[in-house]
Amino acid sequence: MSSTSTSSTSTTVASSSSSAGLLPTPSFHHLINVKLTRDNYLLWKAQIMPYLRSQQLIGYVDGTIPCPAKTITEATTSGATQTPNPAYHSWLQLDQFVLSALLSSLSEEILYQVLSLTTSSEVWSTLEHMFSSRSRSRIVQIRLQLSTIQKKELSVADYFNKVKSLTNTLSAIGQPLPEEEIISYMLAGLDSDFDPLVTSVTTRTDPISLNDLYAHLLSFELRMEHRNTAFQIDGSSANLISRNNRGGRYPSRGRGRGHGRNTAQQRGNFSHGGNSSSHSNANRPVCQVCKKIGHVALKCFHRFDHSYQPDESHVAAVATTSYPIDPNWYSDTGATDHITSDLDKLTIRGKYTGNDRVQVANGSGLSILHVGHSQFQTLTKNLKLQNILHVPQVTRNLLFVHRFSTDNNVFFEFHPDYFLIKDRTTRTLLFQGRCEGGLYPLTPASIALSKKALLSVKPSQEQWHCRLGHPSSAVVQHVLQSNNLSFSSNNNNATVCDACQQAKSHQLPFPNSSSTSSSPLELVFSNVWGPAPASVRGYKYYVSFIDDFSKFTWIYLLKCKSDVEKIFLQFQNHVERLLNKKILCMQTDWGGEYQKLHSFFKQVGIEHHVSCPYTHQQNGSAERKHRHIVEVGLALLAHASMPIRFWDEAFQTACFLINRLPSKVIDNSTPLERLLGTKPNYSLLKTFGCACWPCLRPYNSHKLQFKSQ
Template sequence: MNIELRARRLYSVCTNQAPDDSTPESLEKWNLANDEAVSLISNKLNHNVFISVVDSHTVCSANSLWSKIHSKFAPQTFINKGRIWLRWECLKFNGNIEEYIEKCQTLLLDISSIGIVIPNEILAYSILGKITRDCNTYDHIIDNLVMSGESVARPEIVMNKLLDLINHQKTKDINSSNKESDSSKMSALLSNATSYPYKILYVCQNGKHNPKNTTHKENSCWVEHPELRPPSNRGRKKYGKQDNEAETHQTGASALLKSKTLNTTEENNLVVDCGATHHMFNDKRLFANFIETKELKIATSDPTSSLISPGKGTVTITTNDNKLVLQNCLYVPNLSKNLISLLEMFEGSITILKENGKFKIVKENIPILEGQILNNLMISSFTKHTALLTTVRSGTCWHSRLGHPSNQVLKSMGLPIPDKEHCDVCVRGKMMLKPFNSHFDKVERPLDCLHLDLHTSFKFASGFVHVASPPYTPQLNGFVERANRTILEKARCLLLESNLPNQYWAEAVNHSTLLKNLIPTPSRKNRSPFRLWTGSSPKIKNLRAFGCKVVFAVPKQKRPWKLAPTGEMGILLGFDYESPAYRVLKLSDKRVFITSEDVLLVEEEEKYFDCVEEPVENEIVSNHDLAEEESEEEQENSRNSKNILPYPRRPKALMTSSNSGNPASYRQAIRSDNSDQWLQAIRKELHTMSELNVWEIVPIPKHTKLIGTTWVFKTKQDEHKARLCAQGFSQTHGVDFSKTFAPTGRLNSLRTLISFAASHNLKFEQLDIKSAFLNAPLEEDVFLTIPQGLDLDKQTSCLKLHKAIYGLRQAPRAWYNCLSNWLATTGFKAAVSDPCVFHQKDNCPIWIFVHVDDIAIFGKNLDKFKKEIEQEFKTKLLGQANLLLGIKIHHDIDFIRLTQEHYVESVLDLYGMNDCRSVATPLIPNEHLKAATLNELEEFEKSNLNYRSAIGSLSYISTATRPDILYAVSALSQFLKKLGMNYWKAFMDVLRYLRGTSSMCISYKRGIIHEAVAYSDADWGNCRVTRRSVSGHLILFNEGLVIWKTKKQPTVSLSSAEAEYKLLCNLASEVLWFQQFCEEVELTNNSQPMKIYEDNQGCIDTANSDCNANSRRMKHVEIQLHFIREVIKNSKILLVYTPTAAMLADFLTKSVCKPAIVREMSRLNLMRLGEKGGVKSI
């Protein structure tokens, strides 16, 4: 920390107080450095230390914070000094020089930091003394160091010399164990002398020791005392001769490894031997087709012993998920471990990779064998396969996996043939008429001739000659027709065997096409299309039967809670074409899911899964409407048949009689356990429509398109509700609808009205219009089909709408026109700046905010208006506003508070983060996310995480009540197409921040009347990829936050001043809208310009200047400058300089540290529920 503080020139701020006689400029620099030092130190502390040293005093003073850390963790007291010195005295040497020196350096640093003064000579001798006390291996090295007085002058020199001498000793030991002669040793050492930290000289010759040029002592000299030479070097040459003799001594077979070296602890281990001539196994049960032979003598590396093999056979094993079939393996009973012959096993070139004690054998970029390296031996574990598996099951399995090919095809692929002469699935799926005989000339190369079952304009652009067959003669296009037949036969067999419903025909066709490309073709000399195209044989080891059961791993982020199952059941639908992954049908929601490696495939002989819902037998239904509905559904309506899909786009989930969820259709509702309640809700909806004269029954007009209807059911607060909706997607523009736009209230307007109501102590209440759309008259003629539940003749009658219903495209616009017209008759006027805000000029004015059918009203006396609206519409008075647009409103004596704690909790529960550890900031300060690389992108795609949905869950929170996470959400949204796991981790950090601040709310203090002010800030070149700046601004009204925004600028700015200009242009537009809104609804009558606080003086000077002083540098932003200057001249805004430390919009442009976000949230009145003011430590 000292080094980093000194490097940033902040150490003086931490050790000194601010000068008393400083100028304002120097004082500002001092404050900036002080804040930076506090931020740097705070970010380096862990959570526990941060709590113990940071308080209201130290958070503002780097000197106080630094002093408190010193006093707490490095006090120069007698107790602390004694503790550190006791640790030094208890330090022991454990035999590892490098580790011992590292511990010494750490303790010496502690001794120096707390002020213990010990002479350097004593510390240096103490370091050496601990080595000689605990170990006598390095006595000669210690003696050489002690003889040199300069070497022990300081502890640092002693430790460096120790490392040098130990490295030198290691070098001598390595070279002395080499097989080369003394002369070759000398030449090798001299040629490589530059690779050592010092020059090595061997000058002890002729049996005499030379003390001048050596570091060892006379009594340890190998030349003068040859008996001291390590025994590992003696006899090496002789031993090497024995090895050579063993290598050449071969009889019938050989293995270079001694049996003693193969003693490992696990039974099912393989040892890879590059010198073995055969595979050798010691367990006879592993062999299939075992053949007894004459005893074969096997030579080993030990010439005095040999092994005997009584027979050979085939062994099948599985190692690292790879199935290996080994031919001509020798059975060697006395072999201590099983051997794999590297030369016998792999033909052609292979690659052996070695890393971190493991090895991998790769052939054609495919891992074949993996394992560990123990005692310089390559050892791999394997799984035994019994030799009693019959070929009947194996042949049947491959017949199913490959889509039921003929026995001739299986035989040509070298696969076993099933014993069954007839396959029921093949007979049912391939029964065809007699073929049409035709002949086509064979071609030499791929793409010489294409046979297609369709034609397009592609041939004209590419220069191809298209030869079309005559109409209704498919026999003349035999290649394509036969290929189609083969694909369809396989797809038909796949569906029959798997018992999947017909709606999965596309998956079966895709998989059968893949199988056709992998299977040899008899007309092409038993070569597969894959081999003809690529030149290599296809790999079919990963093939599994279509429709088999699958258990796939559920990512941790997708599990509902910690103890939820980690796997889900599914059905295999084939392989994905864009990535090496499986296509799986999830049984839980009947959706196709793409997963990679974390699957368990279970193949069975019988049918794999039956997901076709069986008809319910002997079911008695007494409800008359249900019986009538069932009979009507069976009839075909020719008028609407073109607009109805014959099959659902996604399979429907199986429903049970005990399902407590909302019904998805009218039929499910009247069949459910709550059928009485749903029927009552349906009658209530139809009665309301009849009361409001929504429709009339008329004969079906000629040449008129009828709009379909559907029922929507929902349970709200233990109340069953049914809504009849039109299928608006079938409407035609210009026929049954024209304009559809309808305005909705802006959150900025709502927060402004709430701030005004708090400052003037107005009532803030809420009401709901029942069946709002049913009150809105229609301008177009719209005709509906008879909905389910009405006892009318559907063949001759229909419903003509007089008023809108839910689902019509023009319904929201019709309701807005209806409500606004009625409000205009009662004296309300809509604002031009926000048409959903209405104002009534009166002695007791009222303001209304409308969002579809949710209405908020503000005023001193609201009784008169509530009576009037109850007379016009069916209205539910909700009293004091409590929940509006997903925002909870809390009223107390001092504040009106807006919070989304309930919504935050639901998001945390959705992603399993209810009990997570909280963090202090939404993003890591000063961290910038970048687009993912290809590898990171592939890794993220395999995780199958719905990142867009995750960001969407945070978007409304950040724009409604939580500006503190707005920059984080904006940063996480910038690379939605190039995502890596780092983005998901950053999203989780935002959730952790929300976990600790879920009760944060925007507070509007009552009785505070203050002019509106704005803050603007830009972070120049924030994006490290595009170098575009990020701008942020906010507006305070009556000291309450009402508007905020963060946005990455669309173009690159050449300077920080330019970035601020662009921000000012956007903020000026926002300020003009805010001023116009307040004037229209009479929230303010102040004609003074709004103050905008800006921390860039160059920006302020240029905007306030009549002429551009820097015309050359600023001419590219001149249009924006003219707009800003015009707004300033019209007295709409006033630019005011504020120091960067006082800029409230700073957190909207970058990820700031904890002290900054705490300070700024406090100044913006963002506090936790129940607080009187300020913010608790986050």
């Protein structure tokens, strides 16, 4: 309905404009992707201004094409009469066309402020007045962010993208920065670990490009990671690092490395400042004689007393500081949700996509990464823990008492030394725990202490399955029968062992695909290979495109993965012009480079098939072709005794040869013959890496130079 009305309106406008002697205006087909909000006026203006200029409509918004008079005076035989002005009618139609275009690009909150305005010039001037001062402050704010940006704990890739996003915003609003200034901002924000690289860049005689700087930063970061992982830390030093880690967080919660990269501990700078006593105690040494904190064994008063026995409380205190995970659930009547930092506690979980944050006592907000469910086992039944929030920054597992009581129909009894959980209907005791340090923890170990052995009851096959270490059902049956062990056989319903599912889960085999393509470009597989050591031409990746019908392969060399979008457009123009057909379907692995292309595929009508996460078998054609190209390319390099940095030349040659070799998949035909209908010409082939002597005589500067090399 909307497309029909737009088309009819545009036809009326064009005819009216032509009658008035104005340029005809096409329909408003140029989509404005950025809606104007309070914060993006400059980006919105940068997108809408080129469209208005290209359609010669800018005069309606800036007032250079004023509104003509509504009526004109015409002299007749009976005297002067007022008649409608055709120029005003044409101007009004074009002005309302521009006005509708402007209003359609405004967000709802901005649209309310200009609803009473009737012309495009009024709307434009009102928006200019509203956002002029804010636009200037936005430019100043971005420049201030660039001058104060710091890498800190960011990776090189994240830091580079952060700087580029700010500079790209300035470019979009007409304030581009020169590349030398961007490089100076980026170097200024690096920490002291990158001082050698900064010195080498600033002392260069020739300028360095932004892409080369990014490559050097990545290489330097990889080298630092390699050097950090070369240190082997014993138990005592690992304990010291875990206690001294910044903010009281353990290294395993940070970047995923046991040592913690770029930390003060690795550089030998042990800070003694801090706001909390636990942090200050963690930075103080522990005596190996008396186990007390604050001095070393060399200065201990008891170092010569052989009969001295250290206080066990100090030993326990030191030992507990190195344990990173507290398995207990602490009952909390003031919480609003169950909260845990241990993702393994969630038996059923999913990514959290909302914007809520957990607010703690100091007012800071903590990020929520997952939401899931779990169970707490008691002697009689399992109690549900619904909607648990996974917040890695918390140090205790908090149990929301009200929700726990509501979900399980239980109630708590809190006593000075212990607490009880009872069923509300039967008043049956479900769990009993002790008060520890003023807190009431639900300890899983408490269940084991209160269990009793009932020897008169025969264990079930499921219990024997647990006793024997969760073997297969056939092994359990063999052990029971061969050793005449008693067990109850009245449980006919086979149950699923949760522990086996967690520990022994395997991916099911993938069936062979039976789908076939009947024509070229009906289905094209694509995947990115890399990274590899930089070649002689600076390439680190290549992207492949495999036609499912002919198995013909195209590869394009890449310096970075972000070039895939540009390369696909080149590939599309090449093959569609070559074969006079359109690409119907693309099969990819849903990598980041293909996520950007997804909207383009929808726009041009290409069906996009993606594989599930961690199931590369669904894109097996591209994966197998990678292996084929790599193996042939390495064989070419080995035969020619060429270094590995020439892999780009070898891989392109391998792809050229594979397209001209028979394949069993296509009935011993060649991909070239199946795609283009022409047989390959093998007489032109030369051995990869063979010697050749080009004629250099036209390029010689004098007659005594060699004519060939």
